[in-house]
Amino acid sequence: MKPFTYTRAGDVAEAVRAGVAPGAKYLGGGTNLVDLMRETIEQPTALVDVTGLSSEVKRLPGGGLLIGAAVRNTELATHREVRARYPVLSRAVVAGASAQIRNMATVGGNMLQRTRCAYFYDAEGARCNKRVPGQGCDAVEGFNRMHAILGASPACVATHPSDLCVALAALDAVVHLHGPQGVRTVPLTELHRLPGDHPETETVLHRGELITEVELPPLSWAANSTYRKVRDRASYAFALVSVAAALDVHDGVVRNVRVALGGVAHKPWRARTAEAALIGGPATVPAFRAAADAEMAAARPLRDNEFKIELAARTITAVLSELAGGAR
Amino acid sequence: MHATGGAIRINGTPVEPPADPRVSLLDFLRETLGLHGTKKGCNQGGCGACTLLVDGERIVSCLALAVQYAGRDVVTIEALPDGDELHPLQQAFIDHDGFQCGYCTPGQICSAIGMAGELERGVPSHVTGDLSADRIALTDDELRERMSGNLCRCGAHNGIVSAIAETHRAGRLTTPSTTSAGTAAR
Numbered sequence: 434m435k436p437f438t439y440t441r442a443g444d445v446a447e448a449v450r451a452g453v454a455p456g457a458k459y460l461g462g463g464t465n466l467v468d469l470m471r472e473t474i475e476q477p478t479a480l481v482d483v484t485g486l487s488s489e490v491k492r493l494p495g496g497g498l499l500i501g502a503a504v505r506n507t508e509l510a511t512h513r514e515v516r517a518r519y520p521v522l523s524r525a526v527v528a529g530a531s532a533q534i535r536n537m538a539t540v541g542g543n544m545l546q547r548t549r550c551a552y553f554y555d556a557e558g559a560r561c562n563k564r565v566p567g568q569g570c571d572a573v574e575g576f577n578r579m580h581a582i583l584g585a586s587p588a589c590v591a592t593h594p595s596d597l598c599v600a601l602a603a604l605d606a607v608v609h610l611h612g613p614q615g616v617r618t619v620p621l622t623e624l625h626r627l628p629g630d631h632p633e634t635e636t637v638l639h640r641g642e643l644i645t646e647v648e649l650p651p652l653s654w655a656a657n658s659t660y661r662k663v664r665d666r667a668s669y670a671f672a673l674v675s676v677a678a679a680l681d682v683h684d685g686v687v688r689n690v691r692v693a694l695g696g697v698a699h700k701p702w703r704a705r706t707a708e709a710a711l712i713g714g715p716a717t718v719p720a721f722r723a724a725a726d727a728e729m730a731a732a733r734p735l736r737d738n739e740f741k742i743e744l745a746a747r748t749i750t751a752v753l754s755e756l757a758g759g760a761r
Numbered sequence: 762m763h764a765t766g767g768a769i770r771i772n773g774t775p776v777e778p779p780a781d782p783r784v785s786l787l788d789f790l791r792e793t794l795g796l797h798g799t800k801k802g803c804n805q806g807g808c809g810a811c812t813l814l815v816d817g818e819r820i821v822s823c824l825a826l827a828v829q830y831a832g833r834d835v836v837t838i839e840a841l842p843d844g845d846e847l848h849p850l851q852q853a854f855i856d857h858d859g860f861q862c863g864y865c866t867p868g869q870i871c872s873a874i875g876m877a878g879e880l881e882r883g884v885p886s887h888v889t890g891d892l893s894a895d896r897i898a899l900t901d902d903e904l905r906e907r908m909s910g911n912l913c914r915c916g917a918h919n920g921i922v923s924a925i926a927e928t929h930r931a932g933r934l935t936t937p938s939t940t941s942a943g944t945a946a947r
Contacts, residue, residue, distance in 0.1 A: 439782035439828050441766060460829070467785070467824045468805050480782065482829060507818075511884045516892040527887045531910025532876065533812055533821045668887060668909035 434470050441482040445611050445645055451481045453613045453641025459483045461503065461542030464534050469547060474556055474564060484539060487645050490515070496651035499609075502541030502644045506597065507532070509540060519649060521658035521677050525600035528662040531669050541644040544598055544608070544624065545636065548591035548699075549671050550580065562588045566633045578737035579671065582745075583698040589632030590735060592696055593625060594671050599695035600660055602703045603677040605650050612642035621647070625700030632699070654681035654689055661752045662695070663744060672696035674745045680756035682716040690753070692728075697745060704728045707749065716757040718750060725749035766831035771796070772840035778828045786830055787811045787822035790837060798838035798867050802912075809911035812868035812875070813837045814936065819875025821910075836936055838867035841874075849933040850874065853924035861915035869911045873925045876907045877934035899929050 439460075442448030452459055456478035460466060469475040487501030490512050498514060509515060510526035526535065529543075552559040552571045560569040572580055572590050580590040598621065606621040624636050638644075658679035664670040675695035681688045690711045692704040710724035725746040732742045754760050768775035771794065779789050787804075790796040790813075802810030804823045811822040814836040841848035850870050853859065860866045880903075883895040888906045897903065904922055913921060928934050 434783045437782060439826070460826075462824075463826055463829065464806055464821075464824050467826060471805070480826075484829065507879070507884055511882060516885065520892050523885055523892055524887075527885050527889070531806075531809065531821075532879065532884075532886075532907055533809060533819045533872065533910050534806055534824070536818045536875075537820050537824065668906055 435473065435476045435478075437470075437477050438479045439482065440479070441485055443485065445486055445643065448481055448483050448486060448643055449611055449613060449641055451479065452643055454479060457481055457641075459541070459643055461539035462505070462534075462537035463542075464530070464538045465542065465546040472554060472556055474547075474554065483541070483643065493648070496653075498649040500540055500647045500649065502539060502646055504540045506530075506535040506538045506540070506543060509597075510535070517656065519600075519604060519652075519655050519658065521603060521655065521660050521679060522597070522600045522649075524660035525596040525662075525675075525677055528660055528672075528675070529596035540597070540647060543595055544601075544621075544644060544647075546595055547635070549594045550591040551576070553591060562628075562632045563591065563635075564633075566631070570632075573735070576737060577735040579673070579696075580735055580738055581698050582732040582734050582738055582741045583694075583702055584627045585699065585733065585735075586628045586630065586632070588630055589628035589699065591628070591632065591699060593698065593700050595701065596660065596662060596672065596675060596695060598625070598701040599675055599693045600677040601647060601649075602701035603658070603679060603691040603693035604652060604655060605691070607648040607650075608644055609646040609648060610638065610642045611645045612639050614639070616645075618648070622701070622703045628699045635699075652679070655679045655691075657681065657756055658691075659752060659756060661748055663748055674741055674748050676745075676748045676752045678749070678752045678756060680716070680753055682757050682760075685716055687711045687714055687716050687720075692749060692753075694728075694745060694749075697732075697741060704749070706731070711753075716753075716760050718754055718761050721750040721753040721757075721760075722746065724753075769827065769830050769833060769835055771835045772837060778831050782826055782828045784827050785823055786813075786825040786827045786835070789827040790822065796837055796839055800864055800867055802864070802868075807912075808865070808868075809872060810865050810868040812872040812911060814871055814875055817875070817878055817936070819872050836871070838871060841870065841937065843937055848937075849931065850924065850928045853928045854921070857920040857924040857927070858917065859920040859924040860913070860917050865911060865913045865915075869908070869913070869921055869925075872908060872911045873928070874934050874936055876904075876925075877929060879907070899926065901926070 458477035488503035662675040707724040707728035800810040802808035
């Protein structure tokens with residue numbers, strides 16, 4: 434690991450003053466960053482510890498929730514209002530990592546974790562446009578069973594590894610940022626970028642910008658929501674495909690629906706095509722399947738991951754059916 | 762802005778954090794303090810061998826920078842026995858053949874104690890059916906899911922599960938009260 438300085442930020446303004454310096458990085462639980470530093474993939478010269486900042490979950494006047502970026506994953510999944518009103522979020526959190534890691538990892542850090550693409554991690558043996566822009570991508574022609582089927586580019590086929598973010602995408606969460614130029618908000622679905630020609634730029638964050646909170650809109654019908662993660666083993670593995678969904682059915686008709694996918698793209702993938710196909714239609718398995726297929730029409734498989742298209746379509750269908758009370 | 766937040770309490774004893782912020786909590790324990798009970802397995806958060814308790818919660822110490830734990834209460838396997846008497850879970854691991862080589866055992870034991878606290882606090886898991894429960898029963902599925910962050914390459918998992926289940930039933934998956942009360946490290 435390369436040498437770096439370590440400081441703890443006492444407040445947001447202090448953090449941002451230190452975080453804007455070249456080479457500085459914010460440190461949350463460290464569960465991804467420390468590992469990447471050990472692999473020399475990340476080489477910050479200064480770490481600004483922000484775990485002492487905003488670690489509350491507050492109820493907003495309109496009924497939404499404001500989640501501090503330093504809230505630990507375990508705390509978020511356990512929070513009474515999250516379990517009751519946004520079960521998809523609790524379920525997504527506990528589908529990820531291990532209990533030990535969830536006790537360390539923060540909400541802000543989870544959003545900014547980097548891909549688990551093996552070629553990205555293999556600093557000595559593989560080419561990667563994320564690590565070394567312009568170097569080339571060994572995953573495109575390599576072992577790419579775990580890789581993206583939606584929104585990828587010739588430069589990068591990596592997936593975003595977060596479960597939490599998939600739920601946040603479905604819930605229309607809004608990310609609160611504090612930077613050298615002041616504060617702003619960005620919808621979670623616009624926080625992460627598709628790779629295009631610049632896969633090394635993964636988010637729309639400006640230098641020194643710090644995630645301070647994530648806001649969940651009130652969304653009363655999200656009480657009927659869940660998360661399903663399909664993976665190679667039953668626990669402690671990254672997603673092949675995951676589905677976060679919320680569904681509001683009235684008299685057999687879909688009144689409102691949210692679907693987001695994990696494990697399929699460079700960012701949490703909000704399935705807006707499927708949602709548009711579902712709203713106002715019947716809450717039946719054929720309708721769910723047709724909507725899933727409509728979403729997957731844009732999928733472009735790689736050598737090893739064509740199975741993800743059918744897997745995603747079936748998982749979307751199964752999750753919506755479950756949320757519709759076992760609809761056929 | 763300050764560099765540190767004071768001492769780390771390790772098994773009740775305050776210790777100044779390392780000057781070099783690169784040092785993990787795991788390496789600090791093993792290399793600086795000579796506490797070799799906490800084991801280094803994968804060193805990337807994948808195996809759970811380095812699990813210990815911080816303020817009663819289980820973490821993997823290999824991904825923890827020691828400087829981040831200033832002001833916190835760290836409990837390692839060394840603090841679990843009561844003098845010459847093993848912690849009830851240590852004894853149960855022997856009784857149930859919960860290990861062969863023993864390398865994963867300290868992590869398994871600390872992890873199980875942390876898990877018991879999570880059940881009390883209503884922390885859900887991937888297999889929890891009812892998210893509204895404020896206290897969760899330790900079924901076999903819950904136990905296996907909740908301990909999935911601790912690998913055993915000898916394949917002693919059945920013995921591990923039995924040992925943890927029995928000790929939990931007896932209400933003895935706890936840390937000795939002395940460890941966090943500021944008394945001397947054992």
